[in-house]
Amino acid sequence: MPQVLLFEGAEGVGRQRLALWMGQLLLCEQKDAEPCSKCRPCRLVMELGHADLHWIVPILRPKVTDADKQVDEAADLIGEIVAERRKTPLYGALDGMASHPLATVRLIQRRAALKSVEGGPTVFIIGHAERLVPQESSQEAANALLKLLEEPPANTWFILTATDAGRLLPTIRSRVVPVRLGRLTDAEVRDFLAAELKPGLSAAALEERVRTAEGSIGSAVSASDAGAKAHAAAADLVDVALQGSVPRAERVLKQSPWAARGDFSAMLEALEQTLGDAVRAASGMTPRRALPAALKGPRPVSRLLEAQRHVTAAREAAQGNVNPQLLVGVLAEDLAAALNRVSGER
Numbered sequence: 001m002p003q004v005l006l007f008e009g010a011e012g013v014g015r016q017r018l019a020l021w022m023g024q025l026l027l028c029e030q031k032d033a034e035p036c037s038k039c040r041p042c043r044l045v046m047e048l049g050h051a052d053l054h055w056i057v058p059i060l061r062p063k064v065t066d067a068d069k070q071v072d073e074a075a076d077l078i079g080e081i082v083a084e085r086r087k088t089p090l091y092g093a094l095d096g097m098a099s100h101p102l103a104t105v106r107l108i109q110r111r112a113a114l115k116s117v118e119g120g121p122t123v124f125i126i127g128h129a130e131r132l133v134p135q136e137s138s139q140e141a142a143n144a145l146l147k148l149l150e151e152p153p154a155n156t157w158f159i160l161t162a163t164d165a166g167r168l169l170p171t172i173r174s175r176v177v178p179v180r181l182g183r184l185t186d187a188e189v190r191d192f193l194a195a196e197l198k199p200g201l202s203a204a205a206l207e208e209r210v211r212t213a214e215g216s217i218g219s220a221v222s223a224s225d226a227g228a229k230a231h232a233a234a235a236d237l238v239d240v241a242l243q244g245s246v247p248r249a250e251r252v253l254k255q256s257p258w259a260a261r262g263d264f265s266a267m268l269e270a271l272e273q274t275l276g277d278a279v280r281a282a283s284g285m286t287p288r289r290a291l292p293a294a295l296k297g298p299r300p301v302s303r304l305l306e307a308q309r310h311v312t313a314a315r316e317a318a319q320g321n322v323n324p325q326l327l328v329g330v331l332a333e334d335l336a337a338a339l340n341r342v343s344g345e346r
Ligand SMILES: [Zn+2]
Pocket: 027, 028, 029, 030, 035, 036, 037, 038, 039, 040, 041, 042, 043
């Protein structure tokens, strides 16, 4: 097996789940085609407690300034998230502001330099590797990781996951062996939800959930009141953006400049999906969800795609240190320019 792998696929199709399975396979005492799930290493991996399996997840930037203490803080933050996932294996979407800061890469370097605790292989799973973004000090982080991926230490595996290899730094992309994971079938999503979701859903709610999940168990699991709230907020933003400059300005002032980053990025994601639905409708397909009133009516696909590109850019900016209020201001103007040229307003 290649020592450096990339599992790429849509959000929520099981990239990290498969990476954990692969780690378990590498660490299992029975060298078989599948992990036995009975030996001690297997059990430790399944409890997310194996000392030689390092699940590296994006975190919010460490607060301390001392470089060594930052690495310790990164280790603690990652440990907390993994502990949370141990308790709640069906975890929700990642915080839009979380990333792999330089401290995390130093942590990986530090751990990769040590001998494995159990004397066997060492496995690193680096989730959301696209969050190694080239900005501020992260360029340095990406380069440091690159060195490690070029020449992995003996008996050490790196499994990266990302939505799309195209979003990785080219230097990292060229070092990984990509494995593409497809979306699941509606039947697979339905079976999973029926078996795992507690409390269960009514038949109608289950079908609705399966339809909007688009083959992603992750989005089916995290679809909830919060998802509905994010879509309502996205519809509201489109509506206000198309009403004119005064409502736009009011909306910007309403946007809190500091609070609820997670809500903010969920709204942007919902907005991207909403525009995707509008593209579907404009192309004669059935949208996954009902369109907000402001997006009903004929509009060229090219304009909808342009609006969607603005939202994608805003989502990427939101992962950096950008003020959400500023971002909403720019985005509302861009949406108005892309979608509203017919109305005659400035
Ligand atoms: Zn085993």
